[in-house]
Amino acid sequence: MLYGIDNNRNEIECARFVLDYLKRKGAQARITLNKGRINTFSVLNGKQDKLQMSNDRALNIQIYSRNRYGAFSTNRLEKNELEKFLDNAVYATSLVEEDDARTLPEEKLYYRGENPDLGQFDSSITAITAERKKEIAYEICSQMEGKSKYLVSAESEYNDYIDYQYIIDSQGFEADVIQSAFDVSAQCSVKENGDARYESYWFESSLHFKDLDYKECGKQALERGIEKFNPAKVKSGKYNMVVENCCASRMAAPVINSLSGALVQQRSSFLAESLGKKVFGKNVTFIDRPHRYGMAGSRYFDSDGVATKDLAFIENGVINNYFIDSYYSRKLKMDVTAESPSVPELICGEGTGTDIASVRDLVRFMNSGILVTGFNGGNYNGVTGDFSYGIEGFFFKGGEIIHPVREMNITGNVVSLWNNFTAAGKDPLKWAKWQIPSLAFENINFNGK
Template sequence: MSTTNTTNLADVARQAVDLARQKGASEAAATANRTRDVEMQWRDGRLDKVSEATTRGLSLQLYVDGRYSAVATSDLRPEALERFITDSIAMTRVLARDEHRRLPEPEFYAGRSAVDLAIEDPRQEKLTADERQRFVRELEAGARAADTKSAILSVTTAFGDTLREMYRVSSNGFEGGLRGTQFVASAQVSAQDPDGRRPEESDFAVARFFEDLPDAATLGRRAGERALGRIGSTKGASAVLTMAVDNRAAGRLVSMLLGPMSGGAIQQKRSFLDGKLGQPVGSGLLVLTDEPHVKRGLGSRLFDGEGITARPLPLFEGGVLRTYFIDTYYGRKLKARPTSGSASNLSWKLGSKGQGELLADLKEGVLVTGFLGGNSNPVTGDFSLGVQGFRVRGGKRAEPIGEMNISGNQLDLWKRLVAVGSDPYVNSAMRTPTLVFEGVQFAGV
C-alpha cells in the first residue's frame, strides 16, 4: 500500500488536533508532511547544480466560535507547536464569522478504497549520485546527437527525484496518509537559426517509478529535434483551418475548461459553465472522467485535501457536462452535494488513431505543438492564445510556423472537436491525447 508507514507524521497531526481542541477550537484538522528533493543539473558538458533538501511542515485548519482560519508552520517542536496553536486560535477569534465553514460531514469519509495505488518506488532512496549524473550526461548526448548541421548552441539537462509523505487527521473522525515518489527528467536546447534568431525548445518526462522514464538518450534526442524543428519558423497566413493539438500541448486547452468547473467559480458567477449542468457543451467525442485510482498515476489518491473519499467522477459524457468540482464549503453555499474540490487523473474515451493517422485524415491545417501566452476569460469563455507548430499539407507535417494566434469561445471550440487520438500524454495527470478541432480562426499575416 502507498500509505505512510512512518508514525511521527501521524503523531504530529494528532497532537496538533488535540492541542487545538484543548485551546478552544470546536473543530480542527491537521496535515503533517515531509518532502525530500534531490536535483542535478548539467549544462554544456559540465555539472551546473546539485541540491538536496528535506522539508517538513504542518498545515492546520481551525474552526473557532463560527470563525475559520488556515495556518501553517515548519517548527514542529512540541513547545513551539503549542505556542503556534495558541496564537493561531487567538487570531482566529477576531475574524468574521462564516456559518458555512465546518469540517466535512463524516459520511464523506466513508467507503475509502483499499486499492494499492502503486505511487511509491522503493528505488528512489537507493539512487546514487553517479546514476543521477549519468542520466543528465546521457540526456545532453542524446540532444546533441540529433544535430547534423552544428546548429545547437546550448543544452541544459536536469534530473530530480522526490519523496513526499503526508498524514491528515480531523477532529471528527478522519485519519489517512500517503507516500509517493516522483521522478522528473528534462532537456532544454537552444539552436542557431540562419536569420539570427535562437529558437529554444525542450522535452521532459515525469513518472512515479524510475523505470517508467524513457531512455535518457531518447528523451534528449526528442528535445534536440524539437529545437531544430523550430529553425526557419515563419508566421503563416490568416485563415480558418482545422487544428490538431499535440497531446503535450492540449492540457492548456483542458485547463481552461476545468477551471470554470470549480464550486467557487460557480457560486461567485465567474464561470461560463454556470447553469450548464446536464447540457451539451462539447461534441459527442468529449467523454471525460476523473479517475483517482490509476496505478502509478501522477494524480492518484485515496482521498482529497479535505479527506473526502476519492471516487471516479464523470465530467463529460457525449459532450454533456455532468458535474462540477465542489468542496464542502462551496457545497454548503450552493446547497449542493460535495464531489471534490479538485481533479485527480483524467481518463479520456480515446480514439483508435495516433497523431500521424489523424494528420493524414486532416490533410490541410495546422498542428499546434505549443501555446505562447494569451488568456481565456472564465466568465465569458472567450479566449485568445498565441500558438506555434507546423503547417499540415497533404496530410503531413510541413513548414514550422509561429507568432500566430487563435481566438474564439470555449463553448464553440469544444463543439468543434472532431477527433480524439489514441495517444494520452503520460507526463501529466490530465493525460490528454491529440485533439482535432475544425473551423478554428488563425490570425497571422
C-alpha cells in the same frame, strides 16, 4: 528515509499534538503534514552545473471554530514555537465573521478503506546512488552534445522526489499517502541563420525508477529544436487545428477549471447554471477515474479526507457534475462530488476512426491546417469563455508538415472550440495527471499576417 508512519514519527507526533492542543482550545481542526525530499543534478554543455538537495516538512492547520475558519501553516515544529503559533491562530480565527458553511465534512463522506496500493511509490528510490543520477543526466546531455552543428547550448536535469502526506482531523479521520517520482528533462538552443536561437525542451517522468524512459529525451529535444528553423507566418484565417498531446491539456483546462464549485458559486464561471445542459459537442466526454493504478494523480481521498469516486463530469457534451467540496456543497446546496479532478480523461465519442492513434494520424486525418506543438502565453476569460493564445507549431497540407509557423495567435470561445472538436488520438502522456490525448478541431481563428 521517508516511508510510512514509522519513518515520520516525530512530525506525526507534532500533528497529533497540534490537534490535541486545538481540541483543548475548543476548536475543531484538520492537520495536514506534508513532507518531501527532492534531489537534483543538472548538466550544462557536458559539464556538471547544479547539484541540489531539498528536504521540506510543514504542517497545514485548518481551524473550524464556531463557524469561523482560518487556514495556517508553519515549518517551525518546536513545541514552544507551535504553542505560540496556535494561540495566535485561534485568536485570529475568532476575529473573522461567521460562515455557517465552514465545518468539517459529514463523516459519512470520509474514506474508510484499507488504502490498497495504488502503485505510486518506488521503495528503491533511496538505493539509487548519486553516481547513477549523474550518469543519467550526462547521458541525456550527450544525446545533444556534438550531435548537431546547429547546437548552441544543451542542458539536462535529473530529479527525484518523495512526497509524504498525513492527514488527521478532530472527527477521527486519519490517513497517510506516499508517492515517489522521477523525472528527466533536456533543453537545447539551436541556431542556423540570423539572430534567432530556437529553444526546445523535452520531459519524461515516472512514478517508478525502472519506468523512467530517458533514452530518447535529449534526442527528442534536439530534433524538435531543429524542426523550428525557418518559420513563417501564415495568413490570418480559419484553419483546422491539431494540438499535440504534450500541450493538449491547455485546451481542456478552461473546461475542467470552470466546473469548480468555487467559481460556480461566485458566478465567475461561464459554465455556471449549465448543469444538465448540453454545452459542448456530443463527442465530448470527460471522466475522472481517481483509482487508476500507477497514475500520478490517483488518490482514494481528497485533502478534506472525502472518498473519491469515478465521475463522468461531462458526458456527450452535457454537463453532469461540478466539482463540489464540502464547503461549496453547503453554499450551493448541492451534493459533494469531488473537490477537484484526480485523473480526468477525455473520451472522444463518435467522429474518431479506430485507426487514429497518434498526432501524425490526426494530421493526416485533418488533411490541412495548423499543428500546435506549444503555446506562447495567452489566457481565457473564465466568466465568458473567450480565449486568445499564442502558439507555435507547423502548417500542414495534404496530411504532411509543410513549415513551422511563428508569431501566431488562436482566438475564440471555449464553447465554440469544443463544439468544433473533431477527433482525438489515443496518446495521452502516461505520466500526466490529466489524461488528454492529441486533439483535432475544425474552423479555428488563427491570427497571423
